[in-house]
Amino acid sequence: MDNNRKELIRKIQTLGEVYTILSRATRLPYVICDPESFNDQVWVFESKEDLEKVVKPLTDKKNPVAAIKVENKSYLSFYTTLYTLGVNAVVFYEKDQEGTELDLEEIVKKPDFSSLPKEKQPLFNPQLQLSGIYFMQELRRGGANEEKQNLPELEEEVAANAVKSRYLMAVQRPEQGQDPKNVQVPYIKNNQGDIYQPLFTDAEEFRKFNKEQKLQALLVGFDNLEKVLIPVAKGVIINPQGFNLIIPKEKIQGLRQRFGE
Numbered sequence: 001m002d003n004n005r006k007e008l009i010r011k012i013q014t015l016g017e018v019y020t021i022l023s024r025a026t027r028l029p030y031v032i033c034d035p036e037s038f039n040d041q042v043w044v045f046e047s048k049e050d051l052e053k054v055v056k057p058l059t060d061k062k063n064p065v066a067a068i069k070v071e072n073k074s075y076l077s078f079y080t081t082l083y084t085l086g087v088n089a090v091v092f093y094e095k096d097q098e099g100t101e102l103d104l105e106e107i108v109k110k111p112d113f114s115s116l117p118k119e120k121q122p123l124f125n126p127q128l129q130l131s132g133i134y135f136m137q138e139l140r141r142g143g144a145n146e147e148k149q150n151l152p153e154l155e156e157e158v159a160a161n162a163v164k165s166r167y168l169m170a171v172q173r174p175e176q177g178q179d180p181k182n183v184q185v186p187y188i189k190n191n192q193g194d195i196y197q198p199l200f201t202d203a204e205e206f207r208k209f210n211k212e213q214k215l216q217a218l219l220v221g222f223d224n225l226e227k228v229l230i231p232v233a234k235g236v237i238i239n240p241q242g243f244n245l246i247i248p249k250e251k252i253q254g255l256r257q258r259f260g261e
Contacts, residue, residue: 009102009107012107018046019067020045024066025136025139025140026133033134039089041101044070083124084202086131122202122203123202128164133243135151135245136245163222164259165221167219169197169219171218196234196246197237199220199236200238222256
């Protein structure tokens with residue numbers, strides 16, 4: 001690695017704050033697939049003004065995005081979380097300069113849980129997170145869906161990954177002396193009064209939902225969803241605080257048959 005690159009990485013790691021693009025469609029960093037390298041990138045800026053210039057083509061295409069500040073104390077958490085989203089590269093824009101692409105691993109080491117017993121390794125679903133992000137970024141972009149030519153392909157990919165994934169399912173922590181069979185399952189009700197049962201791709205998505213820490217997580221595969229769905233639920237909602245993907249109950253079996261192994 002040349003000295004200029006080392007200096008740039010050191011700068012990224014020690015700046016007091018940086019800025020990145022938030023997708024309002026997913027409530028996550030906006031992810032870009034580079035058309036040449038096919039790397040899945042998040043763009044990071046030294047200057048908010050530079051972000052606002054670079055982001056204009058995205059807003060011109062009616063992408064609902066915003067600038068967010070990331071402080072130095074949150075760098076480790078921010079960059080490590082990108083691994084859970086399937087991101088493998090960062091494009092860093094120094095003030096008034098063109099962007100430089102860096103492998104995510106050059107900035108922060110990828111977490112390695114291989115030494116832990118399999119049952120103690122944390123759950124990650126980067127392929128589902130990434131395909132869900134791309135699908136929702138396009139679906140919730142302004143304009144008619146009929147004009148979004150790659151939407152069916154993105155939907156197909158997220159559906160296939162959803163079937164192949166395992167999830168964290170939230171249940172109420174049983175109180176002392178309570179029969180564990182009577183444990184309550186939280187649900188989400190939309191504006192129309194429809195009820196959906198939340199599922200989570202990883203511990204971070206579960207944590208965002210479990211702010212009061214009254215819930216615990218159970219592991220469940222897609223093939224068992226119909227067995228664990230509460231009777232009033234019209235389906236599941238994956239990562240309600242993230243890309244917020246709804247799968248109606250009547251589609252679960254069909255997707256399992258189509259994409260299941």
